[in-house]
Amino acid sequence: MMIYSFYGFNDFIICLGYKGDMIKNYFYNYDCLNNDFTVNFQNKKIEYHTDNNETNWKVTLVDTGINTLKGGRIKRIEKYLDSEINMLTYGDGVGNIDIKELLKFHQSHNKIVTITGVYPPSLFGEILEEDEKVVSFKEKPQTSKGLINGGFMVFNRKMLGYFTEDENCDFEFGGLEKLVREGQVMVYKHQGPWACVDTQRDLEYLNKLWEPK
Template sequence: MKVVLFCGGQGLRMRDAENVPKPMVHLGARPLLWHVMKYYAHYGHKDFILCLGHKAEAIKSYFLNYNECLSNDFVLSAGARNVELVGSDIHDWRITFADTGLHTNIGQRLKAVEKYLQGETEFLANYTDGLSDLSLPAQLEHFHRNGKIASFLCVRPNLSYHLVTLPAGESLVQDIHPIDNGEVRVNGGFFIFRREIFEYLREGDELVEAPFQRLIRERQLLGYSHDGYWACMDTFKDKQQLERHLSSGAAPWEVWKRPALH
């Protein structure tokens, strides 16, 4: 199944994203984009379509000059003249680099790559700014079982704010609790679409506004709730938190490092 990755944003709230697209901000030895792609590749989905925009050349250059040694064991011999890789990351990945415009919104970026999805009955998509330990096979099974056009991940927000219940026109608080402990759910940015999604996407539409409202009216939009790990990298503080997970040696989103189930 093909995977559409939205990589064209500017990451205006990320201090590290001043000179590169936000998906190219590094977590350890690899950029955020690589972590997202590695997640999908782990589940067997290795045909990627990158929707490029802001500083597209940085993404192209990264993969054109990809160094497998940065995230794989290798053997060096003959006075550093021979390098023998013990493992490999991207040897079986297929990546389409698509220019989808500098200031294009997400919906129109998706529309711009429709031609690369010819013949596909369904496909995956991702905002490429969040990481999760979501069981993708479970979300796919839920999607197929319900037979709808679209599904998106619903998660509790990883915010340090408190949600306040304050009736309009009143000042007496009825309730206050951490926003991530309540019933509030946000769009986690992991999507599954049938090809029919393009019938709901009009000229100029943002993805989750008018098109999703059309899907809702026709009872064609699924929300897949996930209470496991999910984190979005919107700010430098978010990046620091993700780096702490990575340096611990047990980053929750690194599902490819888990023991295989038999």
């Protein structure tokens, strides 16, 4: 969400499922969980001491079902979408994608969907050697063996007609496949860093990168 906010996009809709109540509680108590604050017991007022940039965020939390697949979740938030062009991402991918350039690319080709293609990092570190002497070691370098869907997507409202609210309605294996067959999906190639959080180790590694130097 901070990636999108950095580029000026601050209106969010979150599709809730498993443990959605925890996410609701987090955002409901967002100010006190993320800031220092002063409680004035005389007038019952709370003053938050913050330099966060989330004050202009609008976050809509929608219960889309515990077992609902992604296509069904997207369809179930349709009534909350008020734009012809919308953005979509997963909650486990991060990267230095230029969101404004991504949007500009989408607007240039007149197709229904744009996905961001990324080169995934290797599952293992890479050793570079010369004459059996290690000259370099790279932790999880990016591969160049093929693009994968990096998550950051843009779609026209027309895409929603390819999905239903049925909990078994998938996104990639269903509506998106049909859109591909119809030639309605374009790829924005991102050459920079990208990573996803699949394990606790991934989370710790990315949090360390996020910390101010």
